[in-house]
Amino acid sequence: MLLNVGLIQSFYDKLPHLNREMRRNLGKPLTFSEKVLYSHLYDKKGLRFYEHGAEYADFAPDRVAMQDATAQMALLQFMMTGKDTSAVPASVHCDHLITAKTGAVEDLRTANVVNKEVYDFLSSICDKYDIDFWKPGAGIIHQIILENYAFPGGMMIGTDSHTVNAGGLGMIAIGVGGADAVDVMSGMGWELKFPEIIGVKLTGKLNGWTSAKDVILKVAGLLTVKGGTGCIIEYFGEGAETLSCTGKATICNMGAEVGATCSVFGYDQAMSRYLNSTGRTVISDLAQGVIEHLTADPEVYANPEKYFDQLLEINLSELEPYINGPFTPDLATPVSQMKKIAVQNGWPLKVEAGLIGSCTNSSYEDLSRAASVAADAMNKNLVVKSLFTITPGSEQIRAIAERDGFLETFEKIGGTVFANACGPCIGQWDREGAGKKEINTVVHSFNRNFAKRTDGNPNTHAFVASPEIVTALAIAGDLTFNPVTDFLTNRNGEKVKLAEPAGLDLPLKGLAVFESGLQVPSGDKTRLSVKINPGSERLQALDPFLVWNGHDFEGLPLLIKVKGKCTTDHISMAGFWLKYRGHLDNISDNYMIGAVNSFNGETNNILNQITGNYEPVPQVARFYKASGVGSIVVGEENFGEGSSREHAAMEPRFLNVLAVLVKSFARIHETNLKKQGVLALTFSDRDDYVRIRETDKFDITGLSEFSPRKKIKIVVHHANGEEETIYANHSYNEAQIEWFKAGSALNLIRISKKRS
Numbered sequence: 222m223l224l225n226v227g228l229i230q231s232f233y234d235k236l237p238h239l240n241r242e243m244r245r246n247l248g249k250p251l252t253f254s255e256k257v258l259y260s261h262l263y264d265k266k267g268l269r270f271y272e273h274g275a276e277y278a279d280f281a282p283d284r285v286a287m288q289d290a291t292a293q294m295a296l297l298q299f300m301m302t303g304k305d306t307s308a309v310p311a312s313v314h315c316d317h318l319i320t321a322k323t324g325a326v327e328d329l330r331t332a333n334v335v336n337k338e339v340y341d342f343l344s345s346i347c348d349k350y351d352i353d354f355w356k357p358g359a360g361i362i363h364q365i366i367l368e369n370y371a372f373p374g375g376m377m378i379g380t381d382s383h384t385v386n387a388g389g390l391g392m393i394a395i396g397v398g399g400a401d402a403v404d405v406m407s408g409m410g411w412e413l414k415f416p417e418i419i420g421v422k423l424t425g426k427l428n429g430w431t432s433a434k435d436v437i438l439k440v441a442g443l444l445t446v447k448g449g450t451g452c453i454i455e456y457f458g459e460g461a462e463t464l465s466c467t468g469k470a471t472i473c474n475m476g477a478e479v480g481a482t483c484s485v486f487g488y489d490q491a492m493s494r495y496l497n498s499t500g501r502t503v504i505s506d507l508a509q510g511v512i513e514h515l516t517a518d519p520e521v522y523a524n525p526e527k528y529f530d531q532l533l534e535i536n537l538s539e540l541e542p543y544i545n546g547p548f549t550p551d552l553a554t555p556v557s558q559m560k561k562i563a564v565q566n567g568w569p570l571k572v573e574a575g576l577i578g579s580c581t582n583s584s585y586e587d588l589s590r591a592a593s594v595a596a597d598a599m600n601k602n603l604v605v606k607s608l609f610t611i612t613p614g615s616e617q618i619r620a621i622a623e624r625d626g627f628l629e630t631f632e633k634i635g636g637t638v639f640a641n642a643c644g645p646c647i648g649q650w651d652r653e654g655a656g657k658k659e660i661n662t663v664v665h666s667f668n669r670n671f672a673k674r675t676d677g678n679p680n681t682h683a684f685v686a687s688p689e690i691v692t693a694l695a696i697a698g699d700l701t702f703n704p705v706t707d708f709l710t711n712r713n714g715e716k717v718k719l720a721e722p723a724g725l726d727l728p729l730k731g732l733a734v735f736e737s738g739l740q741v742p743s744g745d746k747t748r749l750s751v752k753i754n755p756g757s758e759r760l761q762a763l764d765p766f767l768v769w770n771g772h773d774f775e776g777l778p779l780l781i782k783v784k785g786k787c788t789t790d791h792i793s794m795a796g797f798w799l800k801y802r803g804h805l806d807n808i809s810d811n812y813m814i815g816a817v818n819s820f821n822g823e824t825n826n827i828l829n830q831i832t833g834n835y836e837p838v839p840q841v842a843r844f845y846k847a848s849g850v851g852s853i854v855v856g857e858e859n860f861g862e863g864s865s866r867e868h869a870a871m872e873p874r875f876l877n878v879l880a881v882l883v884k885s886f887a888r889i890h891e892t893n894l895k896k897q898g899v900l901a902l903t904f905s906d907r908d909d910y911v912r913i914r915e916t917d918k919f920d921i922t923g924l925s926e927f928s929p930r931k932k933i934k935i936v937v938h939h940a941n942g943e944e945e946t947i948y949a950n951h952s953y954n955e956a957q958i959e960w961f962k963a964g965s966a967l968n969l970i971r972i973s974k975k976r977s
């Protein structure tokens with residue numbers, strides 16, 4: 222048991238009193254999300270109502286989670302604070318840096334060699350700051366958290382956007398940038414705009430080919446990639462209670478794809494069963510004792526339209542399986558419509574590969590259901606038409622899947638089991654032939670399907686579906702196959718139909734015996750030192766960013782005006798570049814290389830206003846920086862959607878991009894920009910986007926009067942001598958303006974540390 226039971230017990234002991242006080246002071250029944258948020262306010266004195274979607278509040282999360290690709294920068298920043306231990310329990314997970322190629326054993330061996338320097342750094346720094354360190358091969362951060370650390374009613378932040386997965390176990394778990402993790406590990410309050418709360422009422426019961434994944438695929442279609450921005454999605458209703466805990470986690474996991482701050486389910490018996498089956502009966506017993514405080518007040522679920530800021534309803538009995546994509550997770554198509562829609566859009570119909578697993582879908586239920594489909598295909602003498610791969614979420618689940626025969630079944634139909642890691646989900650798939658950039662289709666059970674994300678090939682059309690649907694499509698080799706109605710032809714030329722998937726939500730035989738891969742802090746600080754080789758390609762100690770000089774920004778050339786979707790994958794690509802996540806200078810060479818220049822429709826080819834040449838974005842940014850010139854980036858909607866990676870904000874800061882002006886931001890990226898000291902602005906009139914020309918220069922004025930809610934005046938100088946004045950909005954509060962002035966939020970912590 223890794224959890225500190227004493228801490229959880231004392232939190233639960235206080236809950237009844239706290240909830241009574243909240244209800245009295247707020248004068249209304251509370252949603253479950255509100256209960257968790259209010260019970261984690263940094264300062265609980267004078268508890269009062271916070272206006273949803275408007276007021277900032279400071280929170281005290283119970284724990285922090287980090288994965289290897291973001292932990293490097295988070296901990297490099299933490300080192301700069303001069304603290305000697307993390308103020309809250311924290312963990313680091315080595316999962317993102319393992320490339321999937323041949324199979325688990327070989328790929329892990331390679332990763333341990335190739336990433337040795339980074340793993341050594343992380344292991345030593347975790348030891349120094351009392352952080353749990355999960356070695357490569359132990360599993361994917363979110364699966365390990367669900368299996369070991371999550372608890373109902375708790376609050377946590379993590380340096381990965383899918384931290385939200387823990388909502389499946391009743392936790393408010395939020396994805397953040399590393400600088401936010403530094404705040405919490407330094408013992409400071411963690412600031413968040415108090416979210417709006419979307420209620421999703423689930424009725425009915427899943428059946429046949431439909432699974433929990435289809436709930437969120439449907440929600441993604443309804444809300445779109447930005448519909449959840451600034452919101453918590455709270456699921457409830459009799460349908461919610463029929464879902465397994467891991468199914469709930471899948472739904473919460475992909476809430477990141479609609480931009481939601483997080484998603485959550487109130488505590489129920491499915492969660493209790495999951496806690497018991499993962500060796501945490503003591504927690505489920507404690508939770509049972511405060512059960513009414515780990516869900517919303519009854520009035521809320523009885524009259525949801527009165528208490529939620531927005532309400533959706535989904536009948537699970539009528540829900541169809543969905544396939545979402547390509548290139549965006551909110552393009553939702555019911556399986557029955559795929560024939561028509563795929564042909565209409567000219568999507569490649571042949572499925573080249575089916576990939577299951579990932580942090581989103583590698584539960585016992587997922588693997589058992591997918592294995593039942595695979596076994597059925599074998600029994601019916603079907604040939605599997607596509608490549609088929611499995612990435613288990615953790616060593617625990619892998620060992621159970623092996624013990625219970627699922628892996629053998631997958632291997633028998635030709636599947637390859639990859640290491641317990643992110644692998645193909647984050648471009649860490651060394652796919653044969655991907656370099657040829659052929660137009661092709663793959664189907665996976667992961668969560669994101671942005672261009673290039675799976676195998677680095679921009680022409681790979683990636684579709685997201687449940688593991689059982691992915692398995693069926695891999696068997697059929699056809700995107701338009703509908704297992705609910707369609708037949709396949711087997712080796713004997715007979716027409717056969719796949720049986721509906723069957724599985725169990727939890728293993729009957731309980732936990733498997735396995736090597737967890739956890740390194741707990743030794744506690745012996747005297748012999749610990751964290752070394753960074755000054756000549757390293759992969760790690761670089763950080764230099765503080767410069768303090769704002771007190772002057773307006775004048776004559777900033779436009780670096781790039783981005784057209785259309787600009788996710789963090791476009792801003793700071795993963796895959797190959799993951800290896801530079803601990804080296805700000807080196808990784809800055811990927812800045813914006815995936816973004817489309819609105820003036821020529823090309824990627825990584827922009828005008829250098831000084832030389833007049835067209836060059837790659839990082840080259841032009843470095844040229845401006847070397848010439849002592851700052852620059853500005855312009856973009857469209859939901860800018861910075863997707864990942865929590867703060868490299869997407871640190872790189873522009875490092876390259877002297879002083880402002881980012883867009884139509885709208887995704888939450889985590891906007892905060893990351895603010896924290897790193899880049900001005901994050903939105904067009905007051907979004908139509909002003911069209912006024913921006915390739916050769917423009919910008920004056921950002923009135924910065925000495927920079928204040929909350931006050932628009933910022935920008936003078937745009939066109940090359941022909943004309944100028945136009947436009948206005949920008951921002952969402953900075955007083956404290957965040959101080960981050961800007963100090964050069965970064967971290968600079969403020971360092972200053973206060975020096976003073977104390």
Ligand code: MIC
Nearest residue numbers: 290291381382383864865866
């Ligand atoms: C992702 O799914 O995009 C990642 C890779 O897990 C990222 C984190 C990262 O970029 O390191 C995320 O979701 O935050």
Ligand code: SF4
Nearest residue numbers: 383579580643646647
């Ligand atoms: Fe890893 Fe993919 Fe999950 Fe991100 S979404 S944590 S890359 S498995």
